[in-house]
Amino acid sequence: MTNNTSLEIYNQPDLWIKTYNQLQNHQEALSKFLAMVYGFDDLSIVLTGAGTSAFIGKVLQGPFQKRTNIPTRAIATTDLVSHPSMFFQSGRTTLLVSFARSGDSPESVAAVELADEVCDNVYHLIISCNQNGKLARSKNPSNKYIFILPEGANDKGLAMTGSFTSMLLVGLLIARIEDLSSLKSQVLQLSDYANEVLDNYIEKLKQVAALDFKRAVFLGSGPQLGVAEESHLKLQELTDGIVICKHDSFLGFRHGPKAIIDDSTLIVYLFSNNTFVQQYEEDLIQQISNGGKGIYSIAIMESDNDEVAVDLKIITGNAHENLDEEFLAVCNILPAQLLGYFKSLQLGINPDNPSISGAISRVVKGVEIYPYQEVLKNV
Numbered sequence: 001m002t003n004n005t006s007l008e009i010y011n012q013p014d015l016w017i018k019t020y021n022q023l024q025n026h027q028e029a030l031s032k033f034l035a036m037v038y039g040f041d042d043l044s045i046v047l048t049g050a051g052t053s054a055f056i057g058k059v060l061q062g063p064f065q066k067r068t069n070i071p072t073r074a075i076a077t078t079d080l081v082s083h084p085s086m087f088f089q090s091g092r093t094t095l096l097v098s099f100a101r102s103g104d105s106p107e108s109v110a111a112v113e114l115a116d117e118v119c120d121n122v123y124h125l126i127i128s129c130n131q132n133g134k135l136a137r138s139k140n141p142s143n144k145y146i147f148i149l150p151e152g153a154n155d156k157g158l159a160m161t162g163s164f165t166s167m168l169l170v171g172l173l174i175a176r177i178e179d180l181s182s183l184k185s186q187v188l189q190l191s192d193y194a195n196e197v198l199d200n201y202i203e204k205l206k207q208v209a210a211l212d213f214k215r216a217v218f219l220g221s222g223p224q225l226g227v228a229e230e231s232h233l234k235l236q237e238l239t240d241g242i243v244i245c246k247h248d249s250f251l252g253f254r255h256g257p258k259a260i261i262d263d264s265t266l267i268v269y270l271f272s273n274n275t276f277v278q279q280y281e282e283d284l285i286q287q288i289s290n291g292g293k294g295i296y297s298i299a300i301m302e303s304d305n306d307e308v309a310v311d312l313k314i315i316t317g318n319a320h321e322n323l324d325e326e327f328l329a330v331c332n333i334l335p336a337q338l339l340g341y342f343k344s345l346q347l348g349i350n351p352d353n354p355s356i357s358g359a360i361s362r363v364v365k366g367v368e369i370y371p372y373q374e375v376l377k378n379v
Contacts, residue, residue, distance in 0.1 A: 005157035005238075005351040009337050010198060012162050013191040016330070018150040019166045020187045023173055024180060026147055031177050033145040037123045038070065040093040045072040048080060049099035050107045052160040052230055053167070056099045059226030060171045063326040067175040074226075077107035080114065084372060088118040097125045099171070101155065101163040103133025106367040112138060114372060127170050129154040129163045157352045159237050161337050164230060165330050172326055186327050193302075193316035193323075193331040197338075201314050205335060208312065209342035213266040213295050216245045217253075218336065219284070220270035221277050223326045225249050228270055231336030238340030240354045242347055250284045258288075265294035268339075269310065270332050271301035274325050282307045300332050 023030075037043065045064065047057030057074030065072035075087050077098075088094065096115045100108045103126070112135065115122045124144040126135050131148045138144065153166040169190070173183055216235050220228035225247070232245040248257050250269075261267065267288065271281055285299075285308055297310040302317040314335055317323070344351040 003157070003350075003352050004155070005159060005161065005341055008152075008155050008157055008161045009334070009341060011152060012165055012334070013194040013198070015150065015152050015162050015166055016169055016187055016191055016194075019153065019169055020173065020184060022150055023147070023170055027177060027180050030145060030147065030174070033123075033125075034174075034177060037093075037095050038068070040121070042091075043070055043093045043095060044089070045070050045095045045097060046080075046087065047072065047074045047097045047099070047171070048077050048108075048111055050077045050105045052164050052233060053099040053101060053108075054078070055226045055230040055233070056164065056168045056171060057097075057226075058229060059168055059223050059326070059329045060175070061226075063172060063223060064175045077105070077111040080111045081107045081369065084114045084118050088115055088122075090118055090120050092119075093121040093123075094119045095123050095125060097171070098127065098135060099167045100126070100128045100133065100135050101130065101153075101160055101167075103128040103130045103135030106369050109134045109138075110369045116143075117372060125174070127167055127174075129167070158354060159234060159337075159340065159351070161234075165333060169330050172330070186323055189317070189321065189323055190327055190330050194334055196316050197314060197331065197334045201335070202338065204312055205338045206342045208266070208296060208298065209339055209346055211266070211296055212264065214243060214264040215260060215262065216243055216266040216268065216339075217257075217260060217294075218245065218247045218268045218270065219250050219253055220247070220332075221250050221272050221281060222274075223329045224270040224272060224332060227329045227332050228268075230333055231268065231270070234333070234336045235340040235343065238344040238349070238351055238354050239347055240344075240349055240356055242349075243343060250281045253284060254287070261288070261292045261294050263292075263295060266339075267294045267297045268336065269297070269299045269308075271299055271305070271308075272325055273302040273322050273328060277325075278305065285310065298335065300335055302328060 054076035061074040126146045129149045153163050155163045218228040218231040228247040232247040236245040298312045299310045300314045
């Protein structure tokens with residue numbers, strides 16, 4: 001496997017360590033910037049991005065709010081740009097945290113500009129993989145902090161892999177920036193978990209990819225819900241939409257979406273390591289096992305769980321060491337990346353450029369950004 005996508009999937013364990021080291025070099029300056037912003041009593045945080053980058057915010061929203069104790073929302077740039085007045089509060093101090101692989105997506109650039117225009121007091125934390133992107137070179141640096149990830153995070157393939165996991169890791173670490181030194185052990189453990197998947201589950205995932213599934217469902221709770229959404233996109237994107245994918249929470253799936261399961265459906269469960277949460281996850285799997293089970297089922301979990309009956313368990317760690325729940329999100333995406341990669345090959349699709357029609361591209365094209373003030377005058 002010598003294409004960009006395979007290399008970018010396989011390089012993630014090392015990339016996470018490089019990302020941690022780079023963030024450590026910024027710790028003092030970034031802590032100073034955040035301390036200044038966090039000093040505003042009326043502060044709210046908005047996590048944003050487009051596509052896969054937006055899913056980073058969905059994973060981070062709960063952990064970020066929990067760790068900072070500041071109201072935090074995840075809102076995609078694609079929502080901010082069309083309805084800025086519904087999300088930006090002009091009289092409230094806002095920290096807009098932008099995640100962007102290229103930093104050149106029209107919506108990502110426009111969201112930053114709109115925040116400056118609409119908000120009376122706004123600050124920006126820009127996290128990008130491209131030092132030459134428009135966001136990295138944005139003006140008015142006095143209200144911005146820009147963090148650029150190591151070069152290897154700027155994926156060359158169409159599908160975001162290392163860029164997603166590395167920016168997600170940065171977000172998790174920034175939420176606890178004062179504890180950065182003590183979090184190194186979690187990063188090293190994450191790297192070990194990823195290597196466990198890459199070393200021991202490749203052949204099994206290749207066999208699953210060879211099955212004739214037409215649909216796939218990814219389920220996750222809490223921080224894993226955003227990973228389920230990214231997993232759904234990754235497999236669908238890398239198969240050029242030949243495999244139709246869905247995502248949901250374990251509890252939400254019962255409320256109608258469960259109807260998607262048929263004999264051609266692959267079901268992937270992303271388990272929490274929180275025993276309270278696992279009760280709900282186990283209940284749903286039991287219910288599905290008693291009905292339509294799909295063509296194949298996979299459970300991704302940190303340690304084995306005898307209560308879970310599926311076709312394949314991907315066990316990343318062991319019962320004697322546990323990551324903080326939100327950090328599992330970084331490595332739990334790997335099986336979906338690998339499934340998408342192997343399924344694209346099985347379908348005769350180039351994983352580096354899976355969109356045969358050109359409908360999707362590495363940086364979105366054809367988006368026109370309209371002046372917001374002119375729209376207001378016409379209302």
